Amino acid sequence: MPRPTAARRPLARRRVAVTAAAAGLLLLAACGDSPTNPTAHELTPTSGHTATTTTSGPTTSTTTGGPTTSSTTSTTFAYGAPPWTVLSQDPAGVAVEEQKVTVPSGQVATLVRFDAGRVVFDLHIGSQDPPVNLASIPADRGPAIAADEAPFLLAAFNGGFKIHDGPGGVEQQGQVIAPLSDGKAGFVIDVDGTAHVGVWGSQLPLPGEQVASVRQNLAPLVTAGVTNPAVNNPSDWGATLTSSKLVPRSGAGEDARGDIIFAGGMALLPSDLSAALVDAGAVNAMQLDINPEWVQLDAAAAEGAPLATQIPGQVRPYNQYVSGWTRDFFVVMGPIVTPRLRPR
Helix, strand or coil, X not given: CCCCCXXXXXXXXXXXXXXXXXXXXHHHHCECCCCCCCCHHHCCCCXXXXXXXXEECCCECCCCCCECCCCEEEEEEECCCCCCEXXXXXXXXXXXXEEEEECCCCCEEEEEEECCCCCEEEEECCCCCCCCCCCXXXXXXXXXXXCCCHHXXXXXXXXXXXXXXXXXXXXXXXXXXXXXXXXXXXXXXXXXXXEEEEEECCCECCCCCCEEEEEECCCEEEECXXXXXXXXXXXXXXXXXXXXXXXXXXXXXXXXXXXXXXXXXXXXXXXXXXXXXXXXXXEEEEXXXXXXXXXXXXXXXXXXXXXXXXXXXCCCCCCHHXXXXXXCEEEEECCCCCCCCCCC
């Protein structure tokens, strides 16, 4: 199926000079207390933080009281509006939002939405997995958040299954770490830091897309708005550490505006992930990692501010990705001065 297109706001790049010493101090600052999370009504969205959806159809004329035949009605979405609350802001407004939702199993999932016009992404390779083999991974894409990322850091979250479990492939800066598989869901990061979620080989890559990194993980949860029927078979979505299928799970989706949405919780079914992501507006979605040690999301109140854990009950500490981790993960930042990735 063709991938839904979305109008994307250009990234507002700004020139920042950071010395190595200053970067190191800012990296240390990325550890500490929870960020302040102001509620949406405390913020005034900027004009760059609205998205308008237009629906065609008859409307009632204010002059005649009867229907007209070629009118439209519009609704405006404001970033930071309920039920979302603000996790992170950049100088221009909302960049990261969060809400807690009750899923079909009765459990609670955390949803975090990253505004495509205000954030960029990096993929990091863990110290143990995926194994890099002959690939050459730059130091600032390794097991820890890098000093040149720290001043822009907004959030970080877990990647996918171990590669030997067969979830699909991985590419990092155009280097093949594990071969990509058509038909598998992928989290794709372009050279400018924007991200997409979709099915590799049919939805992605887009024509002319300059891809830098790809992280695949199993079949898609949702494709072009249609939920995969296999979500009702938990055994298709990875081995759990207990006899229960209701375990920590995480996933990611992309909505029609191009925003990336993370979903996670400490007791979820695959169908809970898909339902939560679809209800949040995701048109394409994938499962990420599962089980207690590996479901992780940390966020900061502003670029470079202290991180705090965001999923109630998550096992690993807030500074896991700052100090270094064995598995791959994603970093979310405010826009940086120039893209540091290169095409495939």
